[in-house]
Amino acid sequence: MLRPTRQSNQDNNAASASKPIKTGPRVYEEIRRMAMDYRFKPNERINEVALAARLNVSRSPIREALQRLVTEELITFQTNRGFFCRGFDVDEIVNLSDVRAVLEDRSLRLAIQRATNEELAALVDWWTLTMARADSFSSAELTARDEEFHIRIARLSGNPELARMLEGINTRIHFVRKIEVEKHRRLSTTYTEHSEIARAMVARDADSAARLMHDHIAISVADAMSTVREGLARIYIDVGQI
Amino acid sequence: MLRPTRQSNQDNNAASASKPIKTGPRVYEEIRRMAMDYRFKPNERINEVALAARLNVSRSPIREALQRLVTEELITFQTNRGFFCRGFDVDEIVNLSDVRAVLEDRSLRLAIQRATNEELAALVDWWTLTMARADSFSSAELTARDEEFHIRIARLSGNPELARMLEGINTRIHFVRKIEVEKHRRLSTTYTEHSEIARAMVARDADSAARLMHDHIAISVADAMSTVREGLARIYIDVGQI
DNA sequence: TCAATCAGAATTGTCGACAATAGAAAACGG
DNA sequence: CCGTTTTCTATTGTCGACAATTCTGATTGA
Numbered sequence: 001m002l003r004p005t006r007q008s009n010q011d012n013n014a015a016s017a018s019k020p021i022k023t024g025p026r027v028y029e030e031i032r033r034m035a036m037d038y039r040f041k042p043n044e045r046i047n048e049v050a051l052a053a054r055l056n057v058s059r060s061p062i063r064e065a066l067q068r069l070v071t072e073e074l075i076t077f078q079t080n081r082g083f084f085c086r087g088f089d090v091d092e093i094v095n096l097s098d099v100r101a102v103l104e105d106r107s108l109r110l111a112i113q114r115a116t117n118e119e120l121a122a123l124v125d126w127w128t129l130t131m132a133r134a135d136s137f138s139s140a141e142l143t144a145r146d147e148e149f150h151i152r153i154a155r156l157s158g159n160p161e162l163a164r165m166l167e168g169i170n171t172r173i174h175f176v177r178k179i180e181v182e183k184h185r186r187l188s189t190t191y192t193e194h195s196e197i198a199r200a201m202v203a204r205d206a207d208s209a210a211r212l213m214h215d216h217i218a219i220s221v222a223d224a225m226s227t228v229r230e231g232l233a234r235i236y237i238d239v240g241q242i
Numbered sequence: 243m244l245r246p247t248r249q250s251n252q253d254n255n256a257a258s259a260s261k262p263i264k265t266g267p268r269v270y271e272e273i274r275r276m277a278m279d280y281r282f283k284p285n286e287r288i289n290e291v292a293l294a295a296r297l298n299v300s301r302s303p304i305r306e307a308l309q310r311l312v313t314e315e316l317i318t319f320q321t322n323r324g325f326f327c328r329g330f331d332v333d334e335i336v337n338l339s340d341v342r343a344v345l346e347d348r349s350l351r352l353a354i355q356r357a358t359n360e361e362l363a364a365l366v367d368w369w370t371l372t373m374a375r376a377d378s379f380s381s382a383e384l385t386a387r388d389e390e391f392h393i394r395i396a397r398l399s400g401n402p403e404l405a406r407m408l409e410g411i412n413t414r415i416h417f418v419r420k421i422e423v424e425k426h427r428r429l430s431t432t433y434t435e436h437s438e439i440a441r442a443m444v445a446r447d448a449d450s451a452a453r454l455m456h457d458h459i460a461i462s463v464a465d466a467m468s469t470v471r472e473g474l475a476r477i478y479i480d481v482g483q484i
Numbered sequence: 485t486c487a488a489t490c491a492g493a494a495t496t497g498t499c500g501a502c503a504a505t506a507g508a509a510a511a512c513g514g
Numbered sequence: 515c516c517g518t519t520t521t522c523t524a525t526t527g528t529c530g531a532c533a534a535t536t537c538t539g540a541t542t543g544a
Contacts, residue, residue: 063306
């Protein structure tokens with residue numbers, strides 16, 4: 001295999017000849033994605049050499065990426081035993097939803113105080129457009145838009161820390177959210193809640209907006225359990241790629 | 243220097259012959275501490291080899307620790323340029339305080355709902371005891387107790403995610419807090435606020451407790467500026483160890 | 485049959501080496 | 515004298531190697 005000088009990024013996945021991208025960040029992003037989507041089974045031990053081979057790099061960048069993901073709570077770690085996929089359980093989802101609720105509340109209220117009319121109008125328009133095209137989007141794309149709606153509000157809050165924390169939560173509940181989006185889709189329930197929230201924001205009606213947001217986010221333990229049940233089914237049924 | 247087989251942890255700092263401690267975790271903890279206390283100057287570039295030499299290890303564990311600290315926002319990173327100490331500025335402190343306020347509010351309300359009488363009584367007692375001995379504590383110890391007071395409440399909330407996020411914020415504002423503790427001390431202002439909060443919790447008076455907590459945490463931009471000013475003075479005046 | 489013990493295999497932890505990149509200093513030209 | 519280019523040096527990025535640890539599963543003894 002005569003080692004190449006400094007691995008010329010031989011683009012293993014997807015034939016995109018677009019960007020070279022440093023291996024470090026690329027590896028991090030790739031593993032992060034895998035963890036978000038539970039491509040590792042819950043609590044599964046992650047074999048460093050196998051993963052390194054799969055991504056065509058040595059263990060160093062793998063380990064560095066994994067360490068980062070540990071503090072993002074997407075991965076766990078035990079000394080001398082290595083890295084593991086996080087678990088997938090109801091409590092965590094419920095707890096995260098609770099934290100999320102208070103952060104979204106603050107986020108929204110600050111946005112109402114600080115955002116300009118134009119910015120809020122743009123939010124409404126963007127979501128209206130998204131809904132109009134909803135049918136043409138895949139579930140993954142729709143989930144991404146859902147996430148983006150909330151992040152946009154967080155950005156309008158003017159507090160980057162708030163946005164950062166919400167993004168952290170988002171990556172951790174991404175899988176759950178995707179399941180919920182698909183459930184919505186099956187029942188052809190449209191996402192009118194976002195529109196209502198955005199309109200209340202335009203009207204600078206903080207309390208109404210906050211109430212709508214809260215109801216939108218709130219998740220009963222029963223709902224969480226049902227979602228987890230479905231999630232576990234997918235994780236263990238879907239055949240891994242390759 | 244005839245390399246030793248697997249570095250026998252020759253205990254560079256402090257003569258503690260207590261625990262062996264794996265180098266990985268040790269290094270992480272040590273660098274984390276340095277970052278918390280701004281032993282690196284704000285925005286200073288961190289030299290990996292120098293740091294490795296200082297801690298008597300190779301660059302691998304250093305880099306892994308630094309990567310973790312990047313996602314904890316104690317360190318920044320730029321590809322091909324390396325790691326840097328985070329900045330030290332007013333906006334960040336104000337923004338973090340704002341987030342902290344909502345998390346502490348939630349934390350406290352959940353604790354009031356869920357904690358037992360015994361747990362809340364223990365909180366009051368512990369703080370009373372701490373205050374009684376306050377004079378015998380160093381500023382560092384007192385700061386640690388201050389932090390612990392809030393973390394205990396977060397634990398009583400029963401939501402580990404809440405506690406985790408507050409801990410994350412605590413590590414980032416640790417330096418600021420220490421300065422505030424010393425300011426209090428100079429003015430011999432006693433920390434009665436904690437006692438009042440705890441007592442309101444015992445009385446299950448959520449709104450009063452929350453109001454007290456909010457006032458306790460709230461920081462005006464002017465205050466933040468003054469604290470930052472003092473902080474910068476310390477950072478650049480204190481001579482680094484060795 | 486089952487628990488405990490003990491090789492042998494697999495995996496992690498840390499290291500030193502070296503190429504690629506960025507940064508600093510020197511040489512150059514105006 | 516100052517801005518630009520070039521050369522040299524310092525630093526980061528990634529790798530393969532090997533010791534230490536954990537895991538596996540085979541063997542033993544009750």
